[in-house]
Amino acid sequence: MTATGNNKPRIVIYGCGQYGGYMARFAVQKGWPIVAAFNRAGDKVGKDLGQVIGLKRDIGVIIQDCDTANYDALRDEADIGLVAQTNNLALNLPAYKRLMNAGLNVGCHGSESYFPYGCDPAVAAEIDALAKKNGVTFTGSGIWDMSRIWSGILLLGPCTEIKSLLHTTITDVHGQAANKQQALQVGVGMTVEQYDASGLKQSRLPISYKTIPEHVLAASGYTISKTSCSVEPVIFDKPVHSWLMEGTIAPGLVVGTRILADIETKEGVTAHAKIELRLFQPDEQEHMFWSVDGMPHTRVRVERDDSAHATAANLFNRVPQIIAAQPGIVLVSQMGPMRHTALA
Ligand SMILES: NC(=O)c1ccc[n+]([C@@H]2O[C@H](COP(=O)([O-])OP(=O)(O)OC[C@H]3O[C@@H](n4cnc5c(N)ncnc54)[C@H](OP(=O)(O)O)[C@@H]3O)[C@@H](O)[C@H]2O)c1
Numbered sequence: 001m002t003a004t005g006n007n008k009p010r011i012v013i014y015g016c017g018q019y020g021g022y023m024a025r026f027a028v029q030k031g032w033p034i035v036a037a038f039n040r041a042g043d044k045v046g047k048d049l050g051q052v053i054g055l056k057r058d059i060g061v062i063i064q065d066c067d068t069a070n071y072d073a074l075r076d077e078a079d080i081g082l083v084a085q086t087n088n089l090a091l092n093l094p095a096y097k098r099l100m101n102a103g104l105n106v107g108c109h110g111s112e113s114y115f116p117y118g119c120d121p122a123v124a125a126e127i128d129a130l131a132k133k134n135g136v137t138f139t140g141s142g143i144w145d146m147s148r149i150w151s152g153i154l155l156l157g158p159c160t161e162i163k164s165l166l167h168t169t170i171t172d173v174h175g176q177a178a179n180k181q182q183a184l185q186v187g188v189g190m191t192v193e194q195y196d197a198s199g200l201k202q203s204r205l206p207i208s209y210k211t212i213p214e215h216v217l218a219a220s221g222y223t224i225s226k227t228s229c230s231v232e233p234v235i236f237d238k239p240v241h242s243w244l245m246e247g248t249i250a251p252g253l254v255v256g257t258r259i260l261a262d263i264e265t266k267e268g269v270t271a272h273a274k275i276e277l278r279l280f281q282p283d284e285q286e287h288m289f290w291s292v293d294g295m296p297h298t299r300v301r302v303e304r305d306d307s308a309h310a311t312a313a314n315l316f317n318r319v320p321q322i323i324a325a326q327p328g329i330v331l332v333s334q335m336g337p338m339r340h341t342a343l344a
Pocket of ligand 1: 014015016018042110141144311
């Protein structure tokens with residue numbers, strides 16, 4: 001399966017933050033060789049990856065400055081680069097170019113990478129051409145893979161008639177945000193006026209989320225004809241404590257963001273998504289819900305704990321399939337369900 005011949009993919013970590021750290025720890029645990037690690041200039045560069053990801057020991061991989069490193073040295077030494085830095089395809093493009101031009105497959109944890117053509121068609125075309133030129137695969141994965149994309153695809157599987165789809169979800173900011181800055185990216189703690197002035201409503205935030213129903217419909221044979229999406233603040237009428245924000249968020253203040261998306265298809269099937277990224281009241285459970293109005297009329301609800309572990313593990317467990325896939329952009333929906341690495 002890999003050039004090591006022993007089923008242990010040789011990986012490169014690109015972005016040594018929270019999720020790069022999770023994937024590096026999984027690799028150490030599974031005995032998958034970590035060939036190199038890169039990060040933008042700052043405190044992490046020059047340090048041993050093991051120390052930076054909390055292992056409290058050296059693992060012999062010194063984090064290199066991604067802008068000055070020599071990527072040719074990776075050729076024939078590594079199978080895949082795991083990119084975990086930003087959600088934005090265009091911002092991540094230099095990383096993809098460096099890794100793919102050195103002959104590495106790329107697995108990206110950015111949310112725009114699950115369905116690149118639905119987020120940024122021009123950059124997606126560039127990525128696809130680059131991957132094909134280098135004979136490597138580009139795939140985006142993360143927590144949506146199993147809980148949003150594959151759960152939706154599987155729900156539609158037994159249908160003989162489909163009229164519409166509904167996707168409603170709540171994601172706990174405390175489960176995935178690494179720091180206060182990430183909570184602010186969905187407006188936590190703002191007044192409504194601050195939220196309106198923050199630029200969130202004009203941001204790229206809903207772009208990747210609207211691709212969830214687009215991805216499920218496209219993977220199920222439908223052709224997207226029209227999509228609209230928007231964001232709005234979520235507000236509670238009760239106070240809620242946030243350790244991330246180091247205090248209590250009063251009623252009337254923003255506790256997160258709601259993303260709304262409506263999709264139409266040439267075949268007449270529609271989808272509506274209501275996705276909330278926010279703080280939770282104590283009795284709430286993170287979950288993803290799909291309902292199909294059709295025959296049979298069915299629903300699926302995926303609940304999860306350990307979200308941060310889960311999102312990194314989705315991409316990590318895709319690694320063998322990404323390495324084995326054909327060159328170009330290959331969506332997780334084109335790979336079949338992922339397989340666990342519990343026995344690896
Ligand atoms: N796929 C999904 O479903 C999903 C789920 C959750 C999160 N995410 C996304 O996953 C990404 C990583 O999240 P995280 O929590 O790991 O973030 P993080 O802890 O901030 O880590 C990002 C790492 O990448 C580095 N970095 C940031 N921008 C960079 C750039 N332009 N070039 C090179 N290195 C760069 C950072 O460097 P510094 O040392 O300077 O900080 C940091 O080490 C985020 O975009 C997040 O929104 C995706």
